[in-house]
Every structure is written in structure tokens, then in C-alpha cells.
Amino acid sequence: MKVGIIGSGGREHALCCSLKKSNNIEEIYCFPGNAGTNSIAKNIDIDLKNFEKLKDYIIKNKIDFIIIGPEKPLVDGIVDFLEKFNIKVFGPNRIASQLEGSKIFTKKLCEKYKIPTAKFGIFSSIKPALSFLKNSNYPIVIKADGLAAGKGVYISENYSEAYVAVKEIFNGKFGKAENLLIEEYLDGEEMSFFIISDGKNYKMFGTAQDHKRVFEGDRGKNTGGMGAYSPSRLETDELNQKIINKIIEPTLRGLKDIKCEYKGFLYAGLMIINGEPFLIEYNVRMGDPECQTLLPKLKTDFSMIIKKCFEQKLGDLNIEWHKDKSICIVLCSKGYPDTYKNNIALNLKKIDLKKNQFIFHAGTKILKNEIVSNGGRVLNIVTMSNDLKLARENSIELLNRINWKNGFYRKDIGYRVIQ
Ligand code: AMP
Ligand code: GLY
Numbered sequence: 001m002k003v004g005i006i007g008s009g010g011r012e013h014a015l016c017c018s019l020k021k022s023n024n025i026e027e028i029y030c031f032p033g034n035a036g037t038n039s040i041a042k043n044i045d046i047d048l049k050n051f052e053k054l055k056d057y058i059i060k061n062k063i064d065f066i067i068i069g070p071e072k073p074l075v076d077g078i079v080d081f082l083e084k085f086n087i088k089v090f091g092p093n094r095i096a097s098q099l100e101g102s103k104i105f106t107k108k109l110c111e112k113y114k115i116p117t118a119k120f121g122i123f124s125s126i127k128p129a130l131s132f133l134k135n136s137n138y139p140i141v142i143k144a145d146g147l148a149a150g151k152g153v154y155i156s157e158n159y160s161e162a163y164v165a166v167k168e169i170f171n172g173k174f175g176k177a178e179n180l181l182i183e184e185y186l187d188g189e190e191m192s193f194f195i196i197s198d199g200k201n202y203k204m205f206g207t208a209q210d211h212k213r214v215f216e217g218d219r220g221k222n223t224g225g226m227g228a229y230s231p232s233r234l235e236t237d238e239l240n241q242k243i244i245n246k247i248i249e250p251t252l253r254g255l256k257d258i259k260c261e262y263k264g265f266l267y268a269g270l271m272i273i274n275g276e277p278f279l280i281e282y283n284v285r286m287g288d289p290e291c292q293t294l295l296p297k298l299k300t301d302f303s304m305i306i307k308k309c310f311e312q313k314l315g316d317l318n319i320e321w322h323k324d325k326s327i328c329i330v331l332c333s334k335g336y337p338d339t340y341k342n343n344i345a346l347n348l349k350k351i352d353l354k355k356n357q358f359i360f361h362a363g364t365k366i367l368k369n370e371i372v373s374n375g376g377r378v379l380n381i382v383t384m385s386n387d388l389k390l391a392r393e394n395s396i397e398l399l400n401r402i403n404w405k406n407g408f409y410r411k412d413i414g415y416r417v418i419q
Pocket of ligand 1: 190280
């Protein structure tokens, strides 16, 4: 089979590597991919906004199915578009993608189906938002409504910080803003919970804990993700069941009630408070870097899982995982998540990997036969081991050998679980 992957990050390189292991896959195409996918797949440079051109290429090259990595094309309706041409696409349609694309859609669903989440208010202009904030308890959370690459969320400690947040959102820092959300601050521990769904059946697809803040000790600005480990230290059978009963099932029921079947990965970003799960957000895709942390642990042939999803027979399959834990550290360009330089060379030629160690490329490309940086998050260093401390040490040792002078990374990924 020929498969196409949409996206260019570490998540997409990890997806490529998992598919590459399967005997069923004869060719992988990556749209547009990065320097890592380039060595195992065909990178095709088509603008992801140009659905027409993507569709033409997929049909012309007889690609059997497509997996969508990032949220933007999903929210823009790429699945609905490609399916009109009988192309098999793994990912949710435009309506289901509102779970990520519109925080207000999700909050309303939570209200209707009694899904535990932070109390919230929706504001459509500056004045009422500010007068609400004058009389609020702090910290408080302020969010832009649409997609903002993980950066449209402010945790404000006082009124003057909240004032800046409201102004920035309504002044269009994250695109045109018609609404913002003001939310109660949930004080607990975060957990990422994944399922894979074929529209009729779904299965759990692991848990992870992600570190979104840029600096050690979870300080500084929010980023796309600085590292993750799996499984989350909070995971227990009892908590999994609560998450399924209180959050996942009512969400899927809510979608069914509007005649929408959920197909694809679904990622619930949760806050766990005294053993109880609260939904912070949904993402309609795998997490990045959680995907890179999780996929190496997968024992079952990934292409088989996707095939079963297209047949809507996921229920027949037992998804198996390696017992080892895994940790991912993200090597970033200095300056991320603000401004940084691109096109800085990375020397990966003499880098040997230990057993159960992987380098997934994120923001990289090939320039004049050399691998250079091409984004804020550049490489993902993953190590699997039964001992997370050792896994982290081995990832850091590898980062020391890579010794990229333009980069930085967090040395404390997994600190909550590693003594
Ligand atoms: P989101 O983009 O909604 O996932 O938010 C990004 C990050 O902000 C989350 O991963 C949390 O760390 C934090 N966050 C969002 N909403 C809340 C909340 N209501 N209470 C506490 N932290 C939050
Ligand atoms: N790691 C957070 C995300 O993928 O949204």
C-alpha cells in the first residue's frame, strides 16, 4: 500500500517511522515533510492550504490512504474535501474538528453533556471582559477562541496581566477574535489521554505527560511542547475508566447526536484534581511531542491499526504496547517560542543511537546537502527504558553529543516522576 502523511513536524516523522516498519507499506509520501522524513519517504512540497493540488497529486500517484498530522488542515475541512473524491483519509471531519478549532463549541458540549471542565464565561468585546476581570479571583485563565498553536492561553496572576491578555487577543494577536473565554483556574496535574476511533469503535491509545512551558520547573511562556514522557505517572485503571465514562463517552455521544462520527485520533488534555479528571481542551490529532513518545512503545503493526479503522473493525484488534516507558526531549532553536534563526546547520553524521533510542526530526530541512534548522522545535530525542531516569540521562547524553550551539532544551522533562 501507498500512504501519504500530511505535516512536517516530529509527530509526522514518528508516524512515518512506524509505518515504515510494516511489510504492508510499499511507499510513503510526506506533504511537505522534513529532513528526517526525507530519508524514508518522498517529501512532496505542496502548500497544505491548497487542497485541490493535494487531491490531484494523491489521485495521480494512486496513494491508498492519507493520515493527517496537524490540526489546521483538519479544522479547515481537508477530510470532507478529500473524501468527496473517494480518497481514504484518517482524521476527523470539519464538524468534529471543532472540538479543537472552537473552544466555545467544546465548552457548550461540556455544558450539555455534563462533562467536567473549568467554569467559564464567553465575552465578545473588551469592556465587559475587563469589568468581569475587575471583580474576579486570581489566577484566572484567558483564552483566544480559535487555533493558536498552543499559545493563545494566558494564565493571569492579577488584573494588570489579565488586561494585557484581553487587549492582545482582541487586537488580533492570534488572528481575528470575535470571542474570548475567561475560565476558572484549575489547580491540579495535567495528563494527556489518547484514543483512536474508527467512527464506530474506539480504543485507548496511551497516556503521556507533556511539559508545555519553555523553562525548567514549568516556568515561562507556553510552547507547542518541550518534552513528554509516557505513560503519565497518574495513569491507573480506575482513572482511565473515569476519563472514559465522564469525558470520552459523553463527547462521542454528543457528536453522534449531531450526526457526526468521530474518526481519527482524539487527544484529551486533562487536569487531574484529587483523582478526578477535568477536561482542559480537546485536540483532534495526536499530540506533538506525545506522539513521538508513544509510537515507539507500540507493538502492534501501526498500518494494521489504520487499516482496521478504515474497515470500521477496530473493535476486532487488540492493540499491544511494549512495557518500557519512554521520554522525549525537544531540542529547540534559541529564542523559541519568540523569534529565532533558521537555516543553522546540524551535524548528525557521526551520531550513533543506543538500542531503543530515536531521533525524530521536527523543524529541519535539507539545504545544499546539509541538514539545517527550519523552525522553533528542531529535533525530538526519544529513549525507551524500564527506568525513566536512565531514559532521560541517555537522551541528554545524546543531546550533548549532538552539541548544537544554536539550541536549548529542558533537562528536567519528567521531573514529577523522576526522583
Ligand atoms: P490549552 O491550549 O487550552 O491546552 O491550554 C494550554 C495550557 O494552559 C494547558 O496545557 C494548561 O497548562 C493551561 N491551562 C489551560 N486552561 C487551564 C485552566 N482552566 N486551569 C489551569 N491551567 C489551564
Ligand atoms: N503537546 C501539545 C499538543 O500537541 O498540543
